[in-house]
Amino acid sequence: MRIFEPHIHMTSRTTDDYEAMAAAGVQALVEPAFWLGQPRSSAGSFVDYFNALVGWERYRAAQFGIAHHCTIALNPKEANDPYFRADVMALLPRYLAKDGVVGVGETGYDSITPAEDELLAEHLALAIEFDLPVLVHTPHRDKLAGTRRTLDVVRESGLAPERVLIDHNNELTAKLVLDQGVWAGFSIYPDTKVDERRMVLIAQELGTEKVIVNSAADWGRSDPLKVAKTAEAMLAAQIPQPEVEKLIWDNPVTFFAQSGRLELDATKNSELSQGNSILRGER
Numbered sequence: 001m002r003i004f005e006p007h008i009h010m011t012s013r014t015t016d017d018y019e020a021m022a023a024a025g026v027q028a029l030v031e032p033a034f035w036l037g038q039p040r041s042s043a044g045s046f047v048d049y050f051n052a053l054v055g056w057e058r059y060r061a062a063q064f065g066i067a068h069h070c071t072i073a074l075n076p077k078e079a080n081d082p083y084f085r086a087d088v089m090a091l092l093p094r095y096l097a098k099d100g101v102v103g104v105g106e107t108g109y110d111s112i113t114p115a116e117d118e119l120l121a122e123h124l125a126l127a128i129e130f131d132l133p134v135l136v137h138t139p140h141r142d143k144l145a146g147t148r149r150t151l152d153v154v155r156e157s158g159l160a161p162e163r164v165l166i167d168h169n170n171e172l173t174a175k176l177v178l179d180q181g182v183w184a185g186f187s188i189y190p191d192t193k194v195d196e197r198r199m200v201l202i203a204q205e206l207g208t209e210k211v212i213v214n215s216a217a218d219w220g221r222s223d224p225l226k227v228a229k230t231a232e233a234m235l236a237a238q239i240p241q242p243e244v245e246k247l248i249w250d251n252p253v254t255f256f257a258q259s260g261r262l263e264l265d266a267t268k269n270s271e272l273s274q275g276n277s278i279l280r281g282e283r
């Protein structure tokens with residue numbers, strides 16, 4: 001079955017991962033801009049990172065036949081940095097206009113601070129301005145409160161709920177999200193939070209409408225094959241194959257196609273990259 005991986009940080013993964021993902025059926029992915037683990041010391045570091053997301057990483061994925069897209073934002077953790085916050089926000093419009101950028105994200109709450117409040121609202125305003133969908137991260141602590149607050153800010157923003165994907169849900173938060181007409185993402189981790197078995201139960205209870213599954217693999221302990229493993233667990237639990245395909249392909253494609261910039265043919269990226277891979281995508 002073909003897989004669209006809607007949330008994975010390939011910058012921190014190896015070519016072995018790309019190879020295994022391609023073998024497992026991954027044909028396209030979205031890499032959201034995020035925190036690098038090590039706090040950045042200046043806005044210039046974001047320029048290099050964003051350039052790598054729209055250029056180099058896209059080219060690297062194409063070598064394995066995988067169509068790479070990204071979302072661009074100032075991540076919630078570094079939204080609290082008082083020194084370069086404004087400079088990074090001023091950079092975003094340049095990137096949000098590029099090919100391969102299929103959304104604003106990941107934005108949202110980490111520690112639920114006033115600075116995060118402000119920046120989430122700014123990111124949602126950018127999504128309206130650039131006519132892009134938004135990927136919203138929810139905090140790992142105080143998840144329920146963070147999700148409620150996120151939904152309030154989305155409502156106030158005036159952004160259509162179907163253009164918002166709230167990620168890292170659990171059984172408690174997903175219903176709130178879906179009830180508001182917002183897409184609900186689930187990150188399947190190796191040993192914490194939602195695993196494949198729990199995801200099967202969630203899909204049986206909530207159905208697959210506006211539900212999205214991802215591995216959220218990064219530099220921490222994570223597994224880039226979790227979407228494939230979740231699909232296998234669902235088939236083993238007698239969830240019909242068309243439902244599983246909807247979850248791992250149709251839904252993320254429908255959501256990110258709202259950007260008008262999905263390119264599911266990876267060979268296009270590999271040809272484009274033969275010149276300057278950094279400038280590729282500029283309009």
Ligand SMILES: [Zn+2]
Nearest residue numbers: 032034106216
């Ligand atoms: Zn992430």
